[in-house]
Amino acid sequence: MMEQMSLTAAKPTPAPTAFASKMRGEKVSVFYNAKQALFDVDLDIPERQVTALIGPSGCGKSTFLRTLNRMNDTVEGARVQGNITLDGENIYDPSIDVVELRARVGMVFQKPNPFPKSIYENVSYGPRIHGLARSKADLDEIVTSSLRRAGLFEEVKDRLHEAGTGLSGGQQQRLCIARAIAVSPEVILMDEPCSALDPIATATVEELIDELKQNYTIVIVTHSMQQAARVSQRTAMFHLGKIVEVGPTEKMFQNPDDKRTQDYITGRFG
Numbered sequence: 001m002m003e004q005m006s007l008t009a010a011k012p013t014p015a016p017t018a019f020a021s022k023m024r025g026e027k028v029s030v031f032y033n034a035k036q037a038l039f040d041v042d043l044d045i046p047e048r049q050v051t052a053l054i055g056p057s058g059c060g061k062s063t064f065l066r067t068l069n070r071m072n073d074t075v076e077g078a079r080v081q082g083n084i085t086l087d088g089e090n091i092y093d094p095s096i097d098v099v100e101l102r103a104r105v106g107m108v109f110q111k112p113n114p115f116p117k118s119i120y121e122n123v124s125y126g127p128r129i130h131g132l133a134r135s136k137a138d139l140d141e142i143v144t145s146s147l148r149r150a151g152l153f154e155e156v157k158d159r160l161h162e163a164g165t166g167l168s169g170g171q172q173q174r175l176c177i178a179r180a181i182a183v184s185p186e187v188i189l190m191d192e193p194c195s196a197l198d199p200i201a202t203a204t205v206e207e208l209i210d211e212l213k214q215n216y217t218i219v220i221v222t223h224s225m226q227q228a229a230r231v232s233q234r235t236a237m238f239h240l241g242k243i244v245e246v247g248p249t250e251k252m253f254q255n256p257d258d259k260r261t262q263d264y265i266t267g268r269f270g
């Protein structure tokens with residue numbers, strides 16, 4: 001397991017922070033045709049915490065993130081080896097319904113991507129196809145509460161039937177978060193969710209992520225060290241398709257064990 005990496009063995013090991021794992025990757029390797037992008041990655045994802053994946057461009061952060069809800073299934077030539085579990089259950093087992101899995105493990109992308117439909121329809125689509133609402137009133141309630149949880153309701157309550165694409169970038173990203181929340185996921189994967197946003201919209205989304213961790217397990221890929229430090233409790237540093245160090249965010253940023261982590265967070269490479 002990652003916590004027993006030899007890299008950390010030479011130094012006094014701080015008391016491990018106890019946590020319940022919501023997801024676990026064991027010996028995860030990913031290939032794109034002949035090219036190997038991840039090499040035997042082990043990572044535990046603590047429940048109701050934010051885990052940040054950091055590391056230089058091309059090191060495999062997004063590839064790992066996509067293994068957690070089988071988004072790599074949709075990538076031509078991609079092959080995943082190893083074991084990934086959600087509540088102890090192998091998500092690559094043939095008996096797993098992938099649509100169901102992606103409702104449990106939702107995803108928010110780098111560029112806000114609302115459907116070209118109304119705000120209401122963006123949020124109600126998932127609950128409708130998953131049969132989560134028994135009546136129109138139920139559906140209205142899901143839409144309202146999801147928008148509220150995403151911190152967007154007050155801004156859009158008078159124009160729910162207007163196009164989602166008419167919102168600002170930051171509002172669109174919160175709409176995408178509301179859409180992810182609407183199907184009652186357990187885990188939310190975020191791939192650089194603020195990279196297309198200005199600093200004010202970024203701050204709003206970061207505050208939202210902080211609140212969401214009370215109810216959801218979150219995994220975020222970010223290029224912003226400030227963001228990783230602000231929003232996450234645990235950080236995993238990737239380099240050339242491997243995890244070189246993982247631990248509590250505070251320790252990773254104040255006193256990392258690995259020189260590559262130190263160099264990366266201080267801007268010396270990447």
Ligand SMILES: Nc1ncnc2c1ncn2[C@@H]1O[C@H](COP(=O)(O)OP(=O)(O)OP(=O)(O)O)[C@@H](O)[C@H]1O
Pocket residue numbers: 032035037055056057058059060061062063064075
């Ligand atoms: N669809 C694909 N087909 C082929 N190779 C791919 C594909 N997606 C990613 N790769 C390769 O896999 C490696 C890891 O890419 P990945 O996007 O996971 O890295 P990353 O750390 O998220 O990078 P970035 O920070 O730039 O987004 C890279 O070498 C990349 O070129």
